[in-house]
Amino acid sequence: MADLIEEGTGRRRSDNELLDTALRDFYSAADYMHLDEKLVSILSFAERRIDVSVPVEMDDGSVQVFKGYRVQHSTALGPSKGGIRYAMDVTGAECEGLAMLMTWKCSLGGIPYGGGKGGIKCDSTKLSKKERERMTRTYGARIAPIVGRWSDVPAPDMYTGGQEMVWIMDTICKMLGHFEPAILTGKPIGYWGAIGRTEATGRGAATCGLELMKARGLDPSKITATVQGFGNVGSYTAQILQQAGVKIVAISDTTGTYYNPNGINIDKAFEYMNTNPAQRGGKLRGFEKENCEKIPGDEIIGLDADFFFPCALQGVLNKDSAPKLKAKYVVEGANSPTTPEAEEYLTDNGVILVPDFLANSGGVIGSYFEWAQNLQGWSWTEEEYNTRLVDLIKNNFCKVWNYAEENKVTMRRSAYVNAIKRVADVVDMRGLYL
Ligand code: NAD
Numbered sequence: 001m002a003d004l005i006e007e008g009t010g011r012r013r014s015d016n017e018l019l020d021t022a023l024r025d026f027y028s029a030a031d032y033m034h035l036d037e038k039l040v041s042i043l044s045f046a047e048r049r050i051d052v053s054v055p056v057e058m059d060d061g062s063v064q065v066f067k068g069y070r071v072q073h074s075t076a077l078g079p080s081k082g083g084i085r086y087a088m089d090v091t092g093a094e095c096e097g098l099a100m101l102m103t104w105k106c107s108l109g110g111i112p113y114g115g116g117k118g119g120i121k122c123d124s125t126k127l128s129k130k131e132r133e134r135m136t137r138t139y140g141a142r143i144a145p146i147v148g149r150w151s152d153v154p155a156p157d158m159y160t161g162g163q164e165m166v167w168i169m170d171t172i173c174k175m176l177g178h179f180e181p182a183i184l185t186g187k188p189i190g191y192w193g194a195i196g197r198t199e200a201t202g203r204g205a206a207t208c209g210l211e212l213m214k215a216r217g218l219d220p221s222k223i224t225a226t227v228q229g230f231g232n233v234g235s236y237t238a239q240i241l242q243q244a245g246v247k248i249v250a251i252s253d254t255t256g257t258y259y260n261p262n263g264i265n266i267d268k269a270f271e272y273m274n275t276n277p278a279q280r281g282g283k284l285r286g287f288e289k290e291n292c293e294k295i296p297g298d299e300i301i302g303l304d305a306d307f308f309f310p311c312a313l314q315g316v317l318n319k320d321s322a323p324k325l326k327a328k329y330v331v332e333g334a335n336s337p338t339t340p341e342a343e344e345y346l347t348d349n350g351v352i353l354v355p356d357f358l359a360n361s362g363g364v365i366g367s368y369f370e371w372a373q374n375l376q377g378w379s380w381t382e383e384e385y386n387t388r389l390v391d392l393i394k395n396n397f398c399k400v401w402n403y404a405e406e407n408k409v410t411m412r413r414s415a416y417v418n419a420i421k422r423v424a425d426v427v428d429m430r431g432l433y434l
Contacts, residue, residue, distance in 0.1 A: 011023070011027055011044070012044050012045070014093050014096075014097070015093075016091060016093035016094055016096075016097065018093075018094050018097040018098065019093045019094065019096050019097030019100075020097075021097070022097040022098075022100045022101055023044060023097075023100075025416065026043065026044065026100065026104075026416075026420070027040070027044070029413065029416035029417055029420055030043075030420060032409075032413065032417065033417050033420065033421065035420065035424055036424075036428070039424045039427060039428060042427055042432075043074070043103075043420070043423065043424065043427065046071050046072060046073045046074075046096045046099055046100070047072050047073065047074060047075060047080075048071070048072040048146060049069065049070070049071040049072070049092055049095070049096060050069070050070050050071075050142075050143065050146060051067065051068070051069055051092055052067075052068040052069070052070070052139065052142035052143060053065050053066070053067065053068070053142075054066040054067070054068045054120060054135055054138050054139045054142065055138065056131060056134050056135045056138060057134060058131055059128050059130060059131060066120050066121060066122050066135060066139075067090075067120070067121045068118070068119065068120040068121075068139045068142065068143070069090065069091070069092045069095045069118055069119055069120075070084075070095070070116065070117075070118035070143040070146060070147070070152070070154075071092065071095040071096045071098075071099040071116060071117050071118065072099065072114065072115075072116045072146065072151075072152055073096065073099035073100045073102065073103045073114065073115040073116065073117075074099075074100075074103040074114035074115055074423060074427075075114040075151070075152075076114055076423050076426045076427045076430065077106065077107060077112055077113060077114050077422070077423060077426055078111075078112035078113045078114060079113060079114065079148070079149065079150055079151050079152055079153050080099070080102070080103075080113065080114040080115055080116030080151070080152045080153070081102060081106055081111075081113040081114065081115065081116055081152075081153050081155065081364060081367065081368070082098065082099055082102040082115055082116035082117040082118070082154065082155065082157075083117060083118075083119075083154065083155045083156055083157025083158075083160070083186075084117075084118045084119055084120075084139075084154050084155070084156065084157055084160050084164070084168075085117075085118075085119040085120075085157035085158040085159060085160060086119060086120050086122050086124040086158065086159040086160055087119065087121070087122075087123075087158050087159060088121060088122070088123055089121075090119035090120060090121040090122075091121065094119075095117045095118055095119055096117075098117035099115045099116050099117040100115060101115065101357065102114075102115030102116060102117060102364070103115030103419075103423060104357055104415075104416065104419035104420065104423075105357040105361055105364055105419070106364060107418075107419040107420070107422045107423045108357060108358060108361065108396060108399075108400070108415055108418055108419035108422075109361040109364055109365050109368075109392065109396060110392055110395065110396055111364070111365055111368040111392075112368075113153070113364075113368065114423075116152050116153075116154070117157075118143060118154060119157070120135065120139055122135065124159045124160075125159070132164075133167055136160075136164045136167040136168060137167050137168070137170075137171040139168070140167065140168035140169075140171040140172055141171055141172070141175060144171075144172050144175055147172065147183060147184070148180075148183060149180065149182035149183055149371070149374075149375065153182070153183065153184055153185060153367075153371055154168070154183075154184045154185075155184060155185045155186040155364075155367050156186040161186070162186060162187055162188040162191075162193065165184050165185070165186045165187050166187060166188065166191060168183075168184060169181065169183055169184055169187065181374040182371050182374035182375050185367040185368075185370040185371050185374075186367065186370075187370070192370075192374055193370060194366065194369055194370035194373055194379075194380070194385060195379070195380075195381075195382045195385060196366060196369070196380075196382050196385035196386055196389065197366045197367070197369075197370060197385075198232065198236075199236040199240070199386075200362040200363055200365065200366030200385075200389055201232065201233045201236070201333070201360050201362045201363035201366070202232070202233050202234070202235065202236025202237040202238075202239070202240060202311075202333070202362070203236060203240055203362050203386065203389060203390065203393075204359065204360060204361055204362020204363070204365065204389065204393045205233060205237040205309060205311065205331055205333040205359045205360060205362065206236070206237045206240035206241045206244070207240075207362070207389075207390050207393045207394060207397070208331050208354045208358060208359045208393065208397055209225070209237075209241060209246070209307055209309065209329075209331045209354070210241070210244055210246075211393075211394055211397040211398070211401070212307075212329055212331065212352065212354060212397075212401075215401050216329075216352075218306075219245075220241075220244045220245040220246050221245035221246075223245075223246050223247065223306045223307060224246070224247045224248075224249045224304070224305040224306050224307070225238075225241055225246050225247070225248055225249070225305055225306065225307040225308070225309060225327075226248070226249060226250040226251075226252075226300050226303050226305045226307070226308050226309070226327070227241075227248060227250070227251050227252070227309045227311055227333075228251075228252050228300050228301075228308070228309065228310045228311055228312050228316065228334075229252065229253060229310070229311035229312025229313070229333070229334065230251050230252065230253045230269065230273070230283065230284055231253070231311070231312070233311040233333045233334065233360065234251070234253075234309070234311030234312065234333060235266075235269070235270065235273070237309050237311055237333050238251055238266045238269075238309075239266045239267070239270065241309075242266045242267075246307075247262075247263040248263060248264050248266055249261050249262075249263060249264065249303065249304075249305050250264070250300050250303050250305070251264055251266070251269060251284065252284075252297050252300045252312075253283060253284045253297075253312075254297070255283075255284055255285040255297075256284075256294050256295065256296060256297050257294070257295045257296065257297055257298075257299055257300040257303075258284055258287045258288060258292045258293070258294055259292055259293045259294075259295055259300075259303060260291060260292040260293065261304070264292055265290070268290055269284065269287060269290075272284070272286075272287055272290060298316075298321065301316070301317070301321050301324050301325050302324040302325070302326060303326065304326050305326065305327050306327060306328060306329060307327055307328075307329045307330070307331065308325060308327035308329070308330050308331075309330075309331050309333050310330065310332060310333060310334050310337035310338075311333030311334050312334055312337075313334060313337065314334060314335055314336040314337055315336065315337065315338075315339055316334075316337045316338075317330065317337055317338040317339065317342040317343075317346070318338075318339045318341065318342050319339065319341045319342055319345065321342070322338075322341075322342035322345045322346055323345065325346065325351065327351070328350065328351055328352070329351065329352050329353075329354075330346070330351060330352070330353045330354070331353075331354040331359045332353065332354060332355055332356040332359045332360065333356075333359055333360050334356065334360070335356050335360065336356060337356070338353060343410070343412070347410055352411065353410065353411060353412065354397075354411055355411055355412040355415050357415060357419070358396060358397065358400055358411070358415050361393070361396065362389060362393060365389055365392055365393070366385070366389060369385055369388065369389070399418055400414045400415045400418060401414075403417065403418060
């Protein structure tokens with residue numbers, strides 16, 4: 001990875017698109033808030049990054065060496081927190097960019113964490129379960145020196161889940177010679193995981209939508225919404241919105257969009273998804289039988305609705321699709337669903353966007369709750385978990401909304417300013433000595 005310093009400004013650039021975008025967004029917010037240049041320099045670099053080799057004995061007896069990374073962008077507020085992903089485009093620079101975004105997300109979330117991220121460059125779908133286990137355990141052992149409940153707390157991300165977390169935790173516990181459940185989060189519910197975590201990101205996104213309705217004086221029972229993506233985030237977002245009285249007129253997944261202007265019964269969609277045996281590559285296939293019309297997937301953006309919840313992919317609202325959007329409000333359940341050009345267009349046209357790192361922060365807040373319970377050695381009830389989650393999200397939403405209103409800026413700008421300020425203040429207070 002080439003690390004470039006821009007002539008004239010002395011600021012950092014990267015040839016990795018994700019890191020470069022994270023840096024640009026940070027500098028832009030820092031300039032807006034007139035952040036002290038010393039703090040700008042400090043926060044534009046990750047505190048620590050390790051590159052590890054991960055040799056794996058394959059099932060055929062050969063050895064393949066994978067590249068792995070773990071980055072801690074900031075531990076100013078507390079242990080760094082962030083997922084571990086398995087994907088072919090994983091690089092140290094990408095992890096650095098993602099770790100920086102985690103710093104802002106945790107800070108805005110009002111939780112005592114900094115930002116981290118890690119991963120292995122691999123196509124895990126081509127590995128057998130045994131190969132995945134050997135790779136995961138070796139990676140866990142190699143990052144163990146910097147991981148810990150008070151230093152860096154990993155979690156699942158793309159192509160990793162509860163099984164990978166248990167392998168890493170088990171490996172590190174055996175190295176340490178004692179039990180250490182708070183070393184990472186995203187564990188299965190029956191094994192030190194937290195009840196409520198599955199729904200947490202969707203609950204957070206739905207809560208942001210409902211708070212936006214409140215802030216705009218809108219009655220949820222008179223509001224229509226479309227939800228793109230019916231996976232972990234989208235399905236619970238739709239269900240919780242519907243429970244609050246919102247009419248969900250369309251849902252979608254890789255198989256298409258399912259539309260009914262009179263409202264879709266989301267509980268029925270859950271039931272369909274969980275019982276339909278013919279689900280391959282898209283769980284809502286055939287759902288048009290249940291009293292709705294099937295239209296092409298990307299047409300969900302142009303449907304008549306007050307709110308649009310993109311909860312699937314990045315970049316779905318771009319310069320081509322943004323002019324088609326009918327909704328006046330967008331709540332970004334997915335990461336980066338709106339390109340900067342699209343956001344500019346939408347903002348100019350009066351659309352209000354709740355940015356991803358506020359709208360989908362229910363996930364990391366929920367992980368914090370799992371960690372807190374592990375440290376206590378005590379499980380909360382589902383009600384306690386949900387109440388605390390909703391309270392925090394409401395509080396964070398309010399902070400972002402109020403600043404945006406008072407300063408006439410977008411919610412994204414407001415979210416960045418709030419997030420960066422909390423970290424910068426602590427870095428300043430703690431001082432430079434390392
Ligand atoms: P998931 O894999 O559970 O679900 C993704 C859904 O999107 C599936 O229903 C899939 O069919 C659908 N989809 C894929 N391509 C589509 C397309 N072209 N049109 C319509 N639907 C499409 O993933 P998830 O966990 O729900 O994550 C969704 C997004 O939210 C991702 O951007 C992820 O990074 C982000 N996110 C997730 C969490 C979390 O806790 N799960 C937390 C923060 C951010």
